[in-house]
Amino acid sequence: MNTPAWFAAARSRLLLLAIVLLANVLVAPGFLEVRLVDGRLFGGIIDILNRGAPVMLLAVGMAPVIATRGIDLSVGAVMAIAGAVAAATVNAGHAWPVAILAALGTGLACGLWNGVLVTIFRMQPIVATLILMVAGRGIAQMITQGRVLTFTDAGLAGVSSASLLGLPLPVLLALAAAIGTGLLVRGTALGLFIESVGTSPRAARLAGVPAPALLIGVYVWSGLMAALAGLIATADIRGADANNAGLWLELDAILAVVIGGTSLYGGRFSIGLSVLGALILQGMRTCILRSGLPPELNLLLMAVVVALVLVVQSPACGPVLARMTARLTRRGTA
Amino acid sequence: MGDTASMVLAVRGLTRTFPGVRALDGVDLTLRAGEIHALLGENGAGKSTLINLLTGAQPIDDGTIHLDGRAIRPKNPADAAANGIVAVYQEITLLPNLSVAENIYLGREPTRFGLVDRARMRREGSALLARFGLSIDPALPLSAFSTAVQQLIAIARAVDMSARVLILDEPTASLDSAEVAVLFRLMRELAASGLAILFVTHFLDQVYTVTDRITVLRGGKLVGERLTADLARLDLVAMMLGSLPATESHLQRRTAVAPGDIVVQVTGLGRRNLVSPFTAEIRQAEVLGVAGLLGSGRTETALLLFGAVRADTGGVLVDGKPVTLKGPRDAIRLGFGFCPEDRKLDGIVADLSVRENIVLALQARQGWWKRVPPARQRALADDYIRLLNIRTPDAEKPIQLLSGGNQQKALLARWLATRPRLLILDEPTRGIDVGAHAEIILLLEELRNDGMALYVISSEIEEVAAYADRVLVMRERRQAGMLTGAEVTPAAIIDAIVRPVDGEPSGRAA
Amino acid sequence: MKGFATWGAMALMLAVMTGCGEKASTDKAADKTAPGGLTIGFSQIGSESGWRAAETKLARSEAEKRGITLKVSDAQQQQANQIKAVRSFIAQGVDAILLAPVISSGWDEVLGEAKAANIPVVLLDRLIDTADPSLYLSSVTSDTVEEGRVAGRWLAEKLAGRDCRVVELQGTIGASLVANRKKGFEEGIAGPGNIQIVRTQSGDFTRAKGKEVMEGFIKAEAPGSICAVYAHNDDMMIGAIQAMKEAGLKPGSDILAVSIDGVPDIFKAMADGDANATVELTPNMAGPAYDMLTAYKKDGTVPPKWVQTPSTLYLPDTAAAEYERRKDLY
Incomplete structure (x- = not known):
């Protein structure tokens, strides 16, 4: 309804994404080309979408959690558990749909565990989810017995390698999850409730917002998204790697949500902008990996760029950027 | 006495412009040593801007400030303090988890061999507080003390920073009358010692009790400066509102429509260590006023009635049937609404728009799945913005940008949208400017006349006496009386508040 | 309902924790074998990887072969x-102690105690x-x-002088292992200069990163210009093989694949023709120690300070x- 306001928020992220893509073009001139080979699209943009799918999914789950003034540190570990469950299930001779359902169920259970700790036991979210972040990898390692649990089931591998309408399945899954979640929170009153609980828990309670159910719900949803991301990561390498699957991705997801403009103090959130944040991160990573620069610089470069992005998005820079982009847009249309 | 005193602060032609608004337009202000000077005006008159310019919190666009004849231009609050201008605000800006002494000496700790000298800090802090009539242990954390004491500590800190000009911005808003009396005594002592005090308040009674001179602002401009003793109350309100107001009329008792059936019957509702069991009936088309001092248990009765806190004794009947109140959602389902006392923390959802704040309770009652359609949300918001005269450019503005009075009206709208049978209001007019104040009182009377049952907690006794049909008086967390009909007079209410509880819970109710 | 879920989840956590606890117990079964032989204690880091599990399994089976009584303690990654x-x-x-140290510092005191008790200590793997140095x-x-050198030499021989552009998947930056495997490989391919490393990037020793980095290499280099990939471990290579396949390339023929470690999955890949060579990091560390x-115990033969597998x-x-x-060993 208020398109200009929405556009103003999205504008700075779109500009950042454009800069990141431009950097990629400078590194690899053919980056923007998209070719259709055997009914499947190939190209730099598709790679970023494909590689970014797990963090996109995590960000879709993380944004509502952060909006309630919470945080979910366990998503990386949940990815590992879900992947391990899926690989162990197909290796035990079950069909791949069973494995997928088992993995998603595991994610729901992990989310429920987090939600119950936060809501019923009133633990601080950072502490509550830290438990599963640490213990979760142990659980995954128990399932895989410390090995990379390789599988050959084509159905499960298809979660990563299959494609539909020319797009890799992970991209479609991430986009579907983002759109579905966006519709769910904005098409119903969930978004309003989440934002009111995150902004002012006491006022929300007195206005009759069912905060406990809502809080459990956002953690369960985050667990589900993490399980989906874990399935993609596992299918990608056709094996469950308990030690490394989703390692540190919780931090990427949090960063994506923050780049998407959600405050860690809760309140306003946007699924779309969080997904955009995830894509900006992945675009940067792809650019650095393909730049040919010594790998010793990876972490430093990433840190510098992330710091720049956050500075550019800080309230101090907001008006300057708005004026700059407004001028650019004017010139573009003139 | 002010006429002969020397001029401390001379502000001339002070101006501050925001995009599209001239928040302060060529304002003069003169403060004299030994004088308490009231700064008055409705919300948006420019009081806060003037204070922000004096304390350097905002830059000056035009005009001059002379302190003791010397031109100054404060760059920031620390710079203003160094010059001798210090402000103490309604929201205490000290750090609750630090000790009292640490708060007093924050940023200027006494040191010894390069380390903070804690013993000296405590000793001197203790001596300083004693001068302010506070015999408290400065090693305790600030949060251990009541708002009033914290306010006094903040003033002690301010004065100790060798202040020439002390600005008190709504210092009495969260104090009870005894605490106000202590504060006023302190203000007079400070003034007598040669300080110039600028006192901002909404309470006209207090202006006449404590101030020597009054400066009135309206719409960013100076209306005038008068000696308090020479300015009649009605004239003062006229200066503030810009016309002869009808506002004071709300203090005249009006006849109510005949009360209807009992909607809610409260029997022996209470909770250990919170409030002793109280009994009341609330009828259709009736205002049940609740009076008592701060801490008398008046707010707690509302929390129990709304289910925000669970009662451990007694019960509630709605339409004669017993109901369970396990939480606010139960109360809302029964058709109750509740505007809490702490508007900022318990009322508004600051980040959300006026529209979202208005639809929140209605939406919560409908459940998350059945969203109030956007068109209906906008219509609801626009209707209430018009009906309640909520001053906002549009319904999408974040509610935190509205003034207190308009936030309160939006909260009323939130509950009116649910068409409640019982509306519980805790201090609905606290911290609100005169205009909005009168509007809200009139609105309550309209709602009552339309058949709603109202449960109104207020510390403004005259007001309660004016619109309440019956008054529940609370004292020391117990029911101290229930006044009805002709008994509802300010004198009777004060009498019930002051008189010791005599064991008979219903007091002098007939 | 909510309460039930909580307790269920707690029970699960409890089960996990006790399950972990059991692993720490010493190997009772081994105590019974060969009452006359040596008794050796083995402080193992943990079982975080298949290789580590294989090392423990081989320590047991090699002990059995020699009539040695082995007590294994799993430290779960904790030096304490x-x-x-x-x-x-x-x-x-015990007659001797094997120690696979989880970190490199902080051992002086406890090894001093072992020395005082006249119990020889042999370090395994790290x-x-x-x-x-007399502490062990x-x-x-x-x-x-040498591992890197063997991999490099194999590539040089395989190419027999043909020009080759190699991409390298490094392990996690900062590990001495990474610097060594890189240095060895560079030594192995040194010579006529027909082989050059054109891109090198860290794949963090994981399959997922190996795959992602290889995808990047394929995109960044001109089609068909990469002739070989060298990975510091097999896991990254397995990821890289998938990346090559998904890009429509044939690993093992279009692009030569050589890596290090010798985990079972790389043998499978070699059997399938997807990889060309691996240099084994043998999990049999205990055998030479035994x-x-x-x-040493029999006639006091003092072994060299460093024995290389x-x-x-x-x-x-x-x-x-x-x-x-290998498939059941790992």
Whole structure:
């Protein structure tokens, strides 16, 4: 309804994404080309979408959690558990749909565990989810017995390698999850409730917002998204790697949500902008990996760029950027 | 006495412009040593801007400030303090988890061999507080003390920073009358010692009790400066509102429509260590006023009635049937609404728009799945913005940008949208400017006349006496009386508040 | 309903924790074998990887072969647990101690205690930082530079002078292992200059990152210009193989694939023709240690301070058989 306001928020992220893509073009001139080979699209943009799918999914789950003034540190570990469950299930001779359902169920259970700790036991979210972040990898390692649990089931591998309408399945899954979640929170009153609980828990309670159910719900949803991301990561390498699957991705997801403009103090959130944040991160990573620069610089470069992005998005820079982009847009249309 | 005193602060032609608004337009202000000077005006008159310019919190666009004849231009609050201008605000800006002494000496700790000298800090802090009539242990954390004491500590800190000009911005808003009396005594002592005090308040009674001179602002401009003793109350309100107001009329008792059936019957509702069991009936088309001092248990009765806190004794009947109140959602389902006392923390959802704040309770009652359609949300918001005269450019503005009075009206709208049978209001007019104040009182009377049952907690006794049909008086967390009909007079209410509880819970109710 | 879920989840956590606890117990079954032989305590880091599990399994089977009584203690990645285990071995009066140290520093005190008790200590798989080398009798580790060198030499021989542009998947930046495997490989391909490393990037030793980085290499280099990929471990190579396949390339023929470690999955890949060579980091670290300890105990033969395990090159011809041999070990 208020398109200009929405556009103003999205504008700075779109500009950042454009800069990141431009950097990629400078590194690899053919980056923007998209070719259709055997009914499947190939190209730099598709790679970023494909590689970014797990963090996109995590960000879709993380944004509502952060909006309630919470945080979910366990998503990386949940990815590992879900992947391990899926690989162990197909290796035990079950069909791949069973494995997928088992993995998603595991994610729901992990989310429920987090939600119950936060809501019923009133633990601080950072502490509550830290438990599963640490213990979760142990659980995954128990399932895989410390090995990379390789599988050959084509159905499960298809979660990563299959494609539909020319797009890799992970991209479609991430986009579907983002759109579905966006519709769910904005098409119903969930978004309003989440934002009111995150902004002012006491006022929300007195206005009759069912905060406990809502809080459990956002953690369960985050667990589900993490399980989906874990399935993609596992299918990608056709094996469950308990030690490394989703390692540190919780931090990427949090960063994506923050780049998407959600405050860690809760309140306003946007699924779309969080997904955009995830894509900006992945675009940067792809650019650095393909730049040919010594790998010793990876972490430093990433840190510098992330710091720049956050500075550019800080309230101090907001008006300057708005004026700059407004001028650019004017010139573009003139 | 002010006429002969020397001029401390001379502000001339002070101006501050925001995009599209001239928040302060060529304002003069003169403060004299030994004088308490009231700064008055409705919300948006420019009081806060003037204070922000004096304390350097905002830059000056035009005009001059002379302190003791010397031109100054404060760059920031620390710079203003160094010059001798210090402000103490309604929201205490000290750090609750630090000790009292640490708060007093924050940023200027006494040191010894390069380390903070804690013993000296405590000793001197203790001596300083004693001068302010506070015999408290400065090693305790600030949060251990009541708002009033914290306010006094903040003033002690301010004065100790060798202040020439002390600005008190709504210092009495969260104090009870005894605490106000202590504060006023302190203000007079400070003034007598040669300080110039600028006192901002909404309470006209207090202006006449404590101030020597009054400066009135309206719409960013100076209306005038008068000696308090020479300015009649009605004239003062006229200066503030810009016309002869009808506002004071709300203090005249009006006849109510005949009360209807009992909607809610409260029997022996209470909770250990919170409030002793109280009994009341609330009828259709009736205002049940609740009076008592701060801490008398008046707010707690509302929390129990709304289910925000669970009662451990007694019960509630709605339409004669017993109901369970396990939480606010139960109360809302029964058709109750509740505007809490702490508007900022318990009322508004600051980040959300006026529209979202208005639809929140209605939406919560409908459940998350059945969203109030956007068109209906906008219509609801626009209707209430018009009906309640909520001053906002549009319904999408974040509610935190509205003034207190308009936030309160939006909260009323939130509950009116649910068409409640019982509306519980805790201090609905606290911290609100005169205009909005009168509007809200009139609105309550309209709602009552339309058949709603109202449960109104207020510390403004005259007001309660004016619109309440019956008054529940609370004292020391117990029911101290229930006044009805002709008994509802300010004198009777004060009498019930002051008189010791005599064991008979219903007091002098007939 | 909510309460039930909570307790259920708690029960699960409890089960996990007790499950982990059992692993820490010593190997009781081994105690019964060969009452006459040596008794050796083995403080193992944990079982975080298949290789580590294989090392423990081989330590047991090699001990059995020699009639040695082995007590294994799993430290779950904690140095404190390792120190506790070594002290407990000393208290039990074992004949010798094997230690796979989880970190390199902080061992002086406990190893001093072992020395005082006259119990020889042999380090397995990793070395420690100490000013006093007499604290341990010997150490058995692989030669990580040699591993890289073997891989490099294989590539040089395979190419027989043809020009080749190689991309390198490094391990996690900062590990000495990474610097060594890189250095060894560069030495192995040095010579006529026909082989050059055109891109190098860290794949963090994981399949997922190996795949992602390889995807990037393929996109960044001109089509068909990469002739070989060298990965510091097999896991990254397995990821890279998938990346090549998904890009429509044939790993093993379009692009030569050589890596290090010798985990079962790489043998499978070699058997399938997807990889060309791997250099084994043998999990049999305990075997050489047993031999030197037996000799030391028998006639006081002092072993060298550093014993290197062989860096054996494996090629596709034996891959299927090697896979069968290893798949249950790891």
